Amino acid sequence: AQKITQTQPGMFVQEKEAVTLDCTYDTSDPSYGLFWYKQPSSGEMIFLIYQGSYDQQNATEGRYSLNFQKARKSANLVISASQLGDSAMYFCAMREGGGGSNYKLTFGKGTLLTVNP
């Protein structure tokens, strides 16, 4: 079974509007971390936001916020006031385990976001 599921292969949004990118995850580990990365056409993976499983509040970073619903095992990324430069592939990823030295990330297949002017 997939550990990270991104059900939206592609999304379109108008400039200045908000958009939500979906991510659901599957783990039996009580300690885990959820990440969102942006990958523009250049290929570089850019870290956007992180949510720990024990964090009480939803993470926010500027125009990015993470809608963390632990019981539903979802970690949706919300981008407010979309900009043309937000057009890129977006990946949700999970790290299982909270300690030790093993920090493997499992990635979803990504969502291609296109921002229209």
Added chain:
Amino acid sequence: SQTIHQWPATLVQPVGSPLSLECTVEGTSNPNLYWYRQAAGRGLQLLFYSVGIGQISSEVPQNLSASRPQDRQFILSSKKLLLSDSGFYLCAWTKTGRGNTIYFGEGSWLTVV
């Protein structure tokens, strides 16, 4: 501040030729290091990770290998490339400890012809 660099950025190699991709991290010590591969239109697949010099763990059996000769240097190699080795290779690092973010290098595009 910490930075990560990998090279070369792009390379085209014939089938059966060797491969060497190099990655270095600056501004930190004893990082965890990773090699990921991204096939066209797909997510990232973890290939190797290392928690220290000379310590390499392999996630996927293949004709690739990795080495960590120095604390902040991670090398991905192959003795004989296959067509299926084509893809986008990303080096990444994280600090040891709980909840640390994994940061990626610029990536290397490999085309095996």
